[in-house]
Amino acid sequence: MSLIHGGMVASRKKEGFKILPDDVFLVSYPRSGNTWLRFVLATVLYKDAEINFTNIHKYSPEVNRFGRDCLGQGMPNFIKSHEHLNPDFPKVVYVVRDGRDVYVSYYHYLKNKLPAGMPFRDFLLWDLKPHGNWADHVGSWLDGVSGQKLLLCKYEEMHLDPVATVRRVCDFSGVDADLESIRIALKKCTYNRMKESEINSGRGKYETGPEVFMRKGQIEDWKNYFGDDEKKIFKAKENEALVKLGYEKNATW
Secondary structure, eight states, rough: OOOOOOOOOOOOOOOOOOOOTTTTEEESTTTTTTTHHHHHHHHHHHHTTOOOOOTHOOOOOOTTTTTOSSSSSSSSSSEEEEESSOTTOOSSEEEOOOHHHHHHHHHHHHHHOOOOOHHHHHTTSSTTTTOOOOHHHHHHHTTTSSTTEEEEEEEHHHOOOOHHHHHHHHHHHTTOOOHHHHHHHHHTTTTHHHHHHHHOOOOOTTTOOSSOOOOOOSSSSGGOOOOHHHHHHHHHHHHHHHHHTTTSTTTOO
16 A cells, blocks of 8 residues: 555756766655754764854755755765655655654644644644645655665664664665764764754854753654544554554554
């Protein structure tokens, strides 16, 4: 059974953003761990740089926000995107996270922009433009890209075995990184260090959402937010993708 992506129109690259053959795009639905992996990979490539939220776009640009102003010394370049399927991307690392945790994190991230007092249950029914719902986004990539061009990277696997996960991404991307370099990068990019960096340096051009970008980063935090109503709403739109990706064994969780 394929993941249906609801006929979403593929979004296009930012005007003037030139895609190079060696580019590797880090794609995800928002709040899925893309930023964490992006920091780690940039640190692997640029060992001597002090990477933070104000300069990350120079080492790993984001196609939806900025032009190609990265340094370009660490080819291939890792480029962040939250776009739906874009066949122009030569290689894609698709970062996926349990959709239930995604929505909990997204709810808190967008809270300052939502109607005052909106409960989490109502957020699950919210029209999340421009990204649509989680299952549609996941399906657009997993159904639309051949295996040789796409590597699926689970947020949960990066938590459980970060060295192996980053090594797999490097191998897929053509990055010759030894295990020590990966371990050092992971130590520099722990959750606490990234949170401290955000507090100390701010987010610069990224300061368009709420005050806090780094929230919890936990696995299965959704269990604190999903009651019977929330489960029913989520299952109606997202359950096929949840089971397909192995986050639940069957549809009756």
